[in-house]
Amino acid sequence: MRNFALAVTVAAALAGSLTGAAHAQSVRISVGSYNLNNLPFPVAEGLGLYKEQGLDVTTENFASGGSKVLQALVAGSTDIAVGFYDHTIQMQSQRKDVVGIVQLARNSGLVLAGGPNSTFDPAKPETIKGAKIGITAPGSSSDFFVRYYLDRHGLSQDSVSLIGVGSGAAAVAALEQGKIDLLVNYDPAATFIEAKGVGKILIDARDDAGAKEVYGGIYPTSVLYATASYIKENPETIQKVVDATVKALEWMRDHSAEEIVAQLPEAFISGDRETYIKAVENARPIFSADGRFSETDVKTPLEVLRSFNDKVAATKIDLSKTYTNSFVDKAPRTASN
Structure with a gap:
């Protein structure tokens, strides 16, 4: 009788898990690159938090910058993008409603090396003339960084050459x-450049x-965004x-850089692990x-x-239509918040 009861319990549990899997909500999420601005997304995946919510997430990494992800989103080949907030402003100027739903990185994180x-x-901005400057991709925020720098210092957009080199180890190389x-x-x-000399x-x-x-202020970067219609x-x-x-x-707020890196897929980690951990620590702010x-x-x-x-x-531009806090405000919080 005891074995029969155990069998019934196991069968019920298995049926429940199969039912949950059958009802998992599929969602396609694309990411433009594995730079650290986007880090909370793979951390959420590594911790199994999307699966915990009953989501079946299909992830695509374009590895060539957020502009490609934006194109995929507008074309309908992905549901949610891990990209930069400024793309939502660009899209509104093109009469397309793209809305940020949660902010990952509250600041740029960019460096010019x-x-x-x-x-x-x-100290002498004009000395940038003639330089070949690597950016992640045309239309990316690294592209905007250079263009804004040139504009602020009264320099022509044609005074430099912009070259897409991606991010991480490829960019350093x-x-x-x-x-x-x-x-x-x-x-x-940024950390690899200094570590490798x-x-x-x-x-x-x-x-x-x-x-x-x-920039003259804090520059929010990585967010999750989707089209207004999908939302x-x-x-x-x-x-x-x-x-x-x-x-x-x-979770990231309460754990060390080493613990954060331990949750990441190997594909996300560039270069040697110890330097990468240092990079995560440097990026915390x-x-x-x-x-x-x-x-x-x-x-x-x-x-x-x-x-x-x-x-x-x-x-x-109506900035109130480029983002929403309505979903974030409903998200459950830990006791420390």
Whole structure:
């Protein structure tokens, strides 16, 4: 009788798990690159938080910058994008409604590094003329960084050559091999450059002071965003994705860089593990504590884009339509919050 009861219990549990799997909500999430601004997303995956919400997530890594992910989202080949907030502003200028649903990185995290033969001196902005500058991809925020720098200093957009080199180890290699003179990129590339002696950081926007110096304010970057129509049609799925992501942000806040790296798939880790752990520690200040968008901070990307993007400059942008805190505000919180 005891064995029969045990068999019934096991069968019931198995049936329950199969029923849960059958009812798992499928969602396609694409990520533009494995730079550290996007780190909370793979952490959430590694911790099994999306699965915990009953989601069956299909992930695609474009590894060539957020602009490709944005194209996929608008084309309908992905449901949610892990990309940069400024893309939502760009899309509104093109009369397309793309909305940020949770913020991952509250600050830029970008650096401009020079190779051993670079003659650029930030104290003399005109010395950037003629430089071959590596960016993650055309239309990316690293692209915007350079264009805004040129505009602020009255320099022509044609005074430099912009070359897409991706992120991480590939970007560092481009600088090391002399294919580019300067590199605008994120961690882990920023930490690798210094650790390997490949070059030196000339402009650092990883902390708040650096961001304010470069942009005039805090520059929110990595977010999860989706089209307004997808959000309207799938509010339950969006809430589950946000709940899992907020939980990942809280978990990252309370755990060491080494513990965070332990949750990542090997494909996400660039270079040697110890240097990568150091890169995660260096990047800590950029991550959002709660996933919320700041009404003040979102104005900074708009001002940056207006300086060189004619379509954005000519459009009356309603920032309230580029993000929502409604899902984040409903997300369960840990006791420490």
